[in-house]
Amino acid sequence: MDKKKNKGKKKEIDRKTVVRREKMILVAIVGILIMVGAFFVIRLLNPVSEEAFSEEESSGEELNVGAETEESPVPRPDLDVQLLTVNEYSRPEIPTDTITGIVVHYTANPGSTAQENRDYFESLKDSHETKVSSNFIVGLEGEIIQCIPTSEIAYASNSRNSDTVSIECCHPDETGEFTEATYDSLMHLTAFLCGKFGLTADSVIRHYDVTGKDCPKYFVEHEDAWLQFKADVAAYLEEYGV
Numbered sequence: 001m002d003k004k005k006n007k008g009k010k011k012e013i014d015r016k017t018v019v020r021r022e023k024m025i026l027v028a029i030v031g032i033l034i035m036v037g038a039f040f041v042i043r044l045l046n047p048v049s050e051e052a053f054s055e056e057e058s059s060g061e062e063l064n065v066g067a068e069t070e071e072s073p074v075p076r077p078d079l080d081v082q083l084l085t086v087n088e089y090s091r092p093e094i095p096t097d098t099i100t101g102i103v104v105h106y107t108a109n110p111g112s113t114a115q116e117n118r119d120y121f122e123s124l125k126d127s128h129e130t131k132v133s134s135n136f137i138v139g140l141e142g143e144i145i146q147c148i149p150t151s152e153i154a155y156a157s158n159s160r161n162s163d164t165v166s167i168e169c170c171h172p173d174e175t176g177e178f179t180e181a182t183y184d185s186l187m188h189l190t191a192f193l194c195g196k197f198g199l200t201a202d203s204v205i206r207h208y209d210v211t212g213k214d215c216p217k218y219f220v221e222h223e224d225a226w227l228q229f230k231a232d233v234a235a236y237l238e239e240y241g242v
């Protein structure tokens with residue numbers, strides 16, 4: 001008799017346990033549903049949040065950009081950062097040595113824009129036509145496109161690729177003379193880079209000074225204009241105490 005009674009009690013306890021467990025599971029499911037629902041409601045009420053996220057992402061990308069946000073006593077000019085795809089023809093992703101100079105070039109392609117020159121460098125990854133590129137390109141309107149971080153070499157200045165930063169400049173005609181807008185942007189960018197790498201205007205050179213090539217043409221053929229450019233960079237640096 002006692003045993004039977006016990007069995008009956010045990011069954012009742014088992015049933016209670018099962019009911020309690022079922023209740024707990026139900027509560028958990030309802031809880032999860034409420035949380036999922038709340039999540040979607042918050043998402044619906046805040047459509048901006050996703051935009052804010054992508055904005056954050058893109059500004060993160062800009063921070064990455066050749067570390068050009070690193071401090072220089074000279075204000076950074078506006079840079080249109082369009083880094084080339086890493087490839088062995090224009091952006092080999094080889095780290096530079098310590099930067100000891102800034103090299104000025106001209107495109108030797110009258111009337112071409114900064115964007116066209118940048119796109120040409122980019123196209124080399126497919127055409128394999130030649131190995132050429134530049135860290136920066138200054139356009140006819142003074143716009144500056146950055147193609148390669150200054151921490152990586154560009155294929156521009158031959159034996160000085162590894163310890164210089166290269167700047168290509170667009171020009172409207174065969175004389176190779178820069179527009180005023182190009183000249184001003186080149187001057188600001190050069191001064192900014194001098195400040196960033198602790199250099200003076202004496203470290204600013206022409207491609208000509210490396211290889212004897214007629215580049216940048218106008219500054220090779222007009223030594224006085226070249227000296228004036230370096231003096232302008234020096235004066236600008238002085239304004240910022242460099």
Ligand SMILES: [Zn+2]
Pocket residue numbers: 104105106156207215216
């Ligand atoms: Zn050159």
